[in-house]
Amino acid sequence: MAEDDLRKSHDELEAINRQLEEAHNQLLQSEKMASIGQLAAGVAHEINNPIGYVYSNLGTLEKYVQDVFSMIDSYEQAEGMIADQEMRNQLQEARKKLDIAFLKEDLRALMSESKDGITRVKNIVQNLKDFSHVDTTDEWHFADLRMGLDSTLNIVNNEIKYKADVVREYGDIPDVECLPSQLNQVFMNLLVNAAHAIEERGTITVRTGQQGDEVWVEVADTGKGIAPENLKRIFDPFFTTKPVGKGTGLGLSLSFGIMRKHNGRIEVQSEAGKGTAFTLWLPVKHQVQE
Template sequence: MERLLNLIPDGAWETAAKDGRWQGEVVADPTSAVVEIKLFAAQGGGRERFATFADVTSRSTRERELQCRHDELEFTYQRLAGTQQQLLQSEKMASIGQLAAGVAHEINNPVGYIQSNLATLQDYVSALFAMMADYADTVAGSGDTVTRAALDAKRERLDIDFITGDLPQLLEESREGIERVTKIVQDLKDFSRIGPDEPMRPSDLEKGLESTLNIVWNDLKYKVRVEKHYSALPLVECHASEINQVLMNLLINAGQSIQDRGTIALATGADDGEAWISISDSGCGMPREVVQRIFEPFYTTKPIGHGTGLGLALCYSIMAKHHGRIEVSSRLGTGSTFRVVLPVNQPDTQPVNHPLTEG
């Protein structure tokens, strides 16, 4: 009995005297048995005290096992939920890609008409201005002062000199605008060209990077200066649209990390059968504990409603599918660099999940 009484923790009787009872579990050395202790004390100044002891080792073991199973199921559920969300996100991006390709095709036809018509209109205007100049020279040399005075007055009233200077400029600006639209449409087509169900094909990563940069440029142009340090790249066997999606996520994240004004540096290179693209920003950077978790599904440092935490997880999944990896280096307050590395030729083996590589 004395050995059992020695198991009662310090302060337990005081708690029982105050509250009427105390209950807890302790481990009895050296047997490691789990003992449930219940203490009862009389209220109102009574001296009666009671204690019960029960061996609950098997129950405690079962509870621990159940808790372990619960934790495993919770972890599996979270992984399945993350996988489901990534699949939904992939399907959504595939649908957006198909929509973008269709819209680009529909836009291309009228844009082509406008571009052709503007070029023809520029030729017509040049011919008309040349003819008007000839008429003006003819009238000036005719000696008909009345007609010349009337034409000069009308020319001044209609501000013909301004029109002849401004109209070619308007046409040129319109032509440049159409060329810009044509470039954006082509970039949309390039961005969404290859679907995930199609075989991987040799692709121009630099062209994909430029197309993706053009698509997200509206989000960057007001606060970001872009530096480009490109090296010659071989064609890389991949799903171009999926790699473009990775680059788009990284470019948008780089822009969002810059608060006021900053720089994004783009670089490309190839060595040892691999091609790489690096995206460096002069933004806020990340501490090590954040870097270690950024590819986890649903993990985000953004305010609620400003991010799902799936963007980088999807990037990680795409890179694993391509037998590639994303290398990350970051310093808090200095900026971050994400390096996308892909094999030039896909191996025959099944893809594996590469661990996150920190620089």
């Protein structure tokens, strides 16, 4: 009897210990995510300012260059009126040497390429800001999850573009009361996992939809799938099938915790060799738990 009691309290203690460990890990991970977010937001802020004036200066520069060229055009037209033959030859020589025609063409291309480049940097900075939600404190508010998906996709694009084509099939969804930056973390985990699961080249499909009072987000991949015996372990902290350095095994356990905080849930369907689909379910309105 005493032994039974002892065993029972031992098991209970073990269970509590596991819960504590899980809570501790999630805390560690969210701490890490928060500091990465802050770092990203700081960098974004620092870059924003110089990018702003480079962009604005480029606009002015383009106009000035056009003015200078139209002045050159006027000079060209007047060239015929120069009586001095030697002077005319000199001008012709200079034009040939400097290849003014090419310069004019190329300047236009250079300007537009530079503007494209700066616009891209501006977008990345904006995405970083959206992603880390520096403009808002981490508070519950209504947000369009498709925007979170888009900014997260832009951020992880580098990690997935060589592996997968991303297809967006967004259905109409209402705004959801949530902690947007934390949901972005979940999206990021699912997207990066999907890319990791694809060995050669594949497709990642991101879908959204509504059913009753719930909104769902699905991230589906055509990757290698999850072995049935692993399916119930993937949400465990530190469970990973990836080599050291590539996986921490924390992504899904963290995502699980975030979904729970939202009174939502996370479902997975997988077929070995075919692919995997994770579906997030979220209530539109956040219910405060007693």
